[in-house]
Amino acid sequence: xxxxxxxxxxxxxxxxxxxxxxxxxxxxxxxxxxxxxxxxxxxxxxxxxxxxxxxxxxxxxxxxxxxxxxxxxxxxxxxxxxxxxxxxxxxxxxxxxxxxxxxxxxxxxxxxxxxxxxxxxxxxxxxxxxxxxxxxxxxxxxxxxxxxxxxxxxxxxxxxxxxxxxxxxxxxxxxxxxxxxxxxxxxxxxxxxxxxxxxxxxxxxxxxxxxxxxxxxxxxxxxxxxxxxxxxxxxxxxxxxxxxxxxxxxxxxxxxxxxx
Amino acid sequence: xxxxxxxxxxxxxxxxxxxxxxxxxxxxxxxxxxxxxxxxxxxxxxxxxxxxxxxxxxxxxxxxxxxxxxxxxxxxxxxxxxxxxxxxxxxxxxxxxxxxxxxxxxxxxxxxxxxxxxxxxxxxxxxxxxxxxxxxxxxxxxxxxxxxxxxxxxxxxxxxxxxxxxxxxxxxxxxxxxxxxxxxxxxxxxxxxxxxxxxxxxxxxxxxxxxxxxxxxxxxxxxxxxxxxxxxxxxxxxxxxxxxxxxxxxxxxxxxxxxxxxxxxxxxxxxxxxxxxxxxxxxxxxxxxxxxxxxxxxxxxxxxxxxxxxxxxxxxxxxxxxxxxxxxxxxxxxxxxxxxxxxxxxxxxxxxxxxxxxxxxxxxxxxxxxxxxxxxxxxxxxxxxxxxxxxxxxxxxxxxxxxxxxxxxxxxxxxxxxxxxxxxxxxxxxxxxxxxxxxxxxxxxxxxxxxxxxxxxxxxxxxxxxxxxxxxxxxxxxxxxxxxxxxxxxxxxxxxxxxxxxxxxxxxxxxxxxxxxxx
Numbered sequence: 001x002x003x004x005x006x007x008x009x010x011x012x013x014x015x016x017x018x019x020x021x022x023x024x025x026x027x028x029x030x031x032x033x034x035x036x037x038x039x040x041x042x043x044x045x046x047x048x049x050x051x052x053x054x055x056x057x058x059x060x061x062x063x064x065x066x067x068x069x070x071x072x073x074x075x076x077x078x079x080x081x082x083x084x085x086x087x088x089x090x091x092x093x094x095x096x097x098x099x100x101x102x103x104x105x106x107x108x109x110x111x112x113x114x115x116x117x118x119x120x121x122x123x124x125x126x127x128x129x130x131x132x133x134x135x136x137x138x139x140x141x142x143x144x145x146x147x148x149x150x151x152x153x154x155x156x157x158x159x160x161x162x163x164x165x166x167x168x169x170x171x172x173x174x175x176x177x178x179x180x181x182x183x184x185x186x187x188x189x190x191x192x193x194x195x196x197x198x199x200x201x202x203x204x205x206x207x208x209x210x211x212x213x214x215x216x217x218x219x220x221x222x223x224x225x226x227x228x229x230x231x232x233x234x235x236x237x238x239x240x241x242x243x244x245x246x247x248x249x250x251x252x253x254x255x256x257x258x259x260x
Numbered sequence: 261x262x263x264x265x266x267x268x269x270x271x272x273x274x275x276x277x278x279x280x281x282x283x284x285x286x287x288x289x290x291x292x293x294x295x296x297x298x299x300x301x302x303x304x305x306x307x308x309x310x311x312x313x314x315x316x317x318x319x320x321x322x323x324x325x326x327x328x329x330x331x332x333x334x335x336x337x338x339x340x341x342x343x344x345x346x347x348x349x350x351x352x353x354x355x356x357x358x359x360x361x362x363x364x365x366x367x368x369x370x371x372x373x374x375x376x377x378x379x380x381x382x383x384x385x386x387x388x389x390x391x392x393x394x395x396x397x398x399x400x401x402x403x404x405x406x407x408x409x410x411x412x413x414x415x416x417x418x419x420x421x422x423x424x425x426x427x428x429x430x431x432x433x434x435x436x437x438x439x440x441x442x443x444x445x446x447x448x449x450x451x452x453x454x455x456x457x458x459x460x461x462x463x464x465x466x467x468x469x470x471x472x473x474x475x476x477x478x479x480x481x482x483x484x485x486x487x488x489x490x491x492x493x494x495x496x497x498x499x500x501x502x503x504x505x506x507x508x509x510x511x512x513x514x515x516x517x518x519x520x521x522x523x524x525x526x527x528x529x530x531x532x533x534x535x536x537x538x539x540x541x542x543x544x545x546x547x548x549x550x551x552x553x554x555x556x557x558x559x560x561x562x563x564x565x566x567x568x569x570x571x572x573x574x575x576x577x578x579x580x581x582x583x584x585x586x587x588x589x590x591x592x593x594x595x596x597x598x599x600x601x602x603x604x605x606x607x608x609x610x611x612x613x614x615x616x617x618x619x620x621x622x623x624x625x626x627x628x629x630x631x632x633x634x635x636x637x638x639x640x641x642x643x644x645x646x647x648x649x650x651x652x653x654x655x656x657x658x659x660x661x662x663x664x665x666x667x668x669x670x671x672x673x674x675x676x677x678x679x680x681x682x683x684x685x686x687x688x689x690x691x692x693x694x695x696x697x698x699x700x701x702x703x704x705x706x707x708x709x710x711x712x713x714x715x716x717x718x719x720x721x722x723x724x725x726x727x728x729x730x731x732x733x734x735x736x737x738x739x740x741x742x743x744x745x746x747x748x749x750x751x752x753x754x755x756x757x758x759x760x761x762x763x764x765x766x767x768x769x770x771x772x773x774x775x776x777x778x779x
């Protein structure tokens with residue numbers, strides 16, 4: 001691979017009791033890449049993601065982040081270095097938007113004044129109105145706004161890598177589309193390495209550079225959408241066919257001039 | 261006299277700084293100790309079902325022990341511990357009053373704090389704990405920045421419950437020597453002073469409400485991160501503590517402490533002793549409502565300086581003697597035995613408060629009955645009533661044996677009702693108390709005991725070991741020795757059993773002194 005590696009999994013296995021959540025997976029993620037991990041429920045995709053910042057520890061195999069074995073890195077320091085966007089935001093309900101966003105810099109010992117400046121930058125970056133949202137509690141925000149705060153929080157300590165666990169899954173389609181596009185722009189603008197979990201192949205194709213497909217703990221295939229379509233695996237091909245079939249059905253039902 | 265103009269309100273109010281102050285101090289100390297013990301335990305056990313279950317079960321068991329019993333149990337426990345530390349490490353501590361009260365109440369406060377602490381912490385959405393980890397918090401940071409703040413409302417609800425329980429239960433710490441608002445209630449119940457009872461209940465209810473509200477303010481302040489509310493709540497609690505400390509600061513630590521047990525006569529006598537000391541320019545305070553077993557140990561340990569006990573009681577309970585000796589001999593032997601424990605038996609007050617067989621004077625005269633020996637001939641046609649313990653006490657067995665007594669029926673009764681029952685003829689004889697005022701009121705007579713089946717119960721004045729050589733104290737008390745005869749004490753007790761302003765122990769003590777000093 002030409003560019004440097006941001007994250008590398010080498011023959012990684014993780015079991016929960018009798019269940020092999022991740023089964024002998026090897027996967028390289030290049031610096032600056034946007035990778036989507038696609039799979040159904042219980043495919044092991046969330047486990048794979050969490051192994052990278054040691055929210056879960058591997059049973060065997062080696063994981064490196066920026067060419068360093070994660071086992072040699074203090075897990076707390078590792079997590080502060082890697083942004084993480086949780087499903088449905090994972091915002092702390094007792095903290096204001098600003099305090100949620102500033103939490104990792106605060107843990108890193110950044111001064112309150114610098115955090116305040118950084119929070120304003122980030123609110124602008126994720127397109128939230130500073131005056132209207134800064135001091136609100138998460139419960140006063142819409143689902144989309146919460147997820148924007150979640151993204152801002154993940155970016156607060158200027159990570160080079162961002163992990164996202166079904167970040168847009170619970171949103172309505174319009175918000176979801178807008179947020180996905182906005183994040184893709186941020187990814188480019190900030191030169192991030194982004195790894196996103198999704199069960200939605202359409203979302204993966206539209207946002208990611210490369211896609212990894214998981215099923216029952218196994219990595220079935222990885223590559224660009226075009227590379228995946230040459231895969232010999234029936235499940236992968238079925239996953240890829242679904243969006244197209246849906247588009248054909250949509251086109252048949254919708255007058256073409258109506259959609260923007 | 262209307263309820264509102266009753267001068268006893270004023271008397272009750274004059275005790276308030278002392279009672280309330282002690283009540284607040286003991287309650288807050290117990291609550292603080294309970295929290296310090298419970299919160300770490302809640303944190304440690306919340307993820308370990310087995311120890312958590314055991315802990316909650318233990319706390320629940322503590323809760324099922326009646327408050328009064330729990331407080332009473334801590335006294336002998338600490339006495340034992342104090343004797344152990346004295347033997348092993350050369351120091352001792354007071355097992356009386358504050359310490360046992362704080363420990364028992366702290367234990368009592370633990371259940372709601374533990375249960376709500378564990379529930380609060382375990383009720384947090386696991387996704388948020390995962391998020392705390394994910395943004396880079398250590399376990400401790402997650403606890404402090406996320407878990408505790410989120411559990412706070414549930415934990416505070418537990419703390420507030422504990423505070424109300426502790427403040428309520430602290431009223432029961434009076435019998436183990438801790439002054440509290442319970443002093444009003446215990447004294448009021450014994451002397452039928454309903455103003456005191458009402459005052460004590462109202463004061464402790466208001467205190468519980470006030471502390472609950474202040475804690476509520478603190479809770480909303482913390483939750484809304486409002487400095488003003490947090491500050492107001494904290495200042496309120498601090499002010500409460502500070503206010504209770506003010507009256508203590510001016511108080512002389514040289515004050516003599518007078519003990520009193522839990523019945524009317526004892527309240528009157530302790531007021532009398534206090535007046536005598538004050539008249540001699542000695543400062544004195546009373547610790548009233550002490551349990552019978554507590555008071556002697558408290559004297560021995562020097563927690564109280566003096567009190568009135570009864571020779572027969574000490575003979576049986578402290579010397580563990582079952583034989584009965586003539587009055588003077590028993591007193592002499594008791595005096596020697598007490599002296600070995602460095603306790604001074606200063607002397608007798610002049611009356612006895614013993615069990616006695618009592619019947620209406622007129623009926624006794626008509627039947628020619630003057631003593632229990634005379635009664636024995638009529639007993640088989642008569643009925644007898646006694647209090648709940650009399651018929652299982654050694655005195656009853658001794659009486660039956662000495663006089664061959666055998667009554668037609670025997671009944672147990674609430675002591676207050678016995679006298680009326682015998683006066684109205686519902687029963688023929690009762691086992692009453694010789695110094696009870698109702699004997700005079702109902703024109704009853706206590707029959708002689710020529711064979712000395714019942715031990716003598718002379719009222720005797722006892723002094724703590726460190727007062728053995730205290731000449732000023734002894735000089736102030738000597739005018740009382742041998743001066744209170746049984747008729748006078750009966751009348752005093754009768755006065756004190758009334759339920760108006762003249763029946764307060766203080767008022768009766770003054771009456772008693774006038775009577776005694778004019779002799």
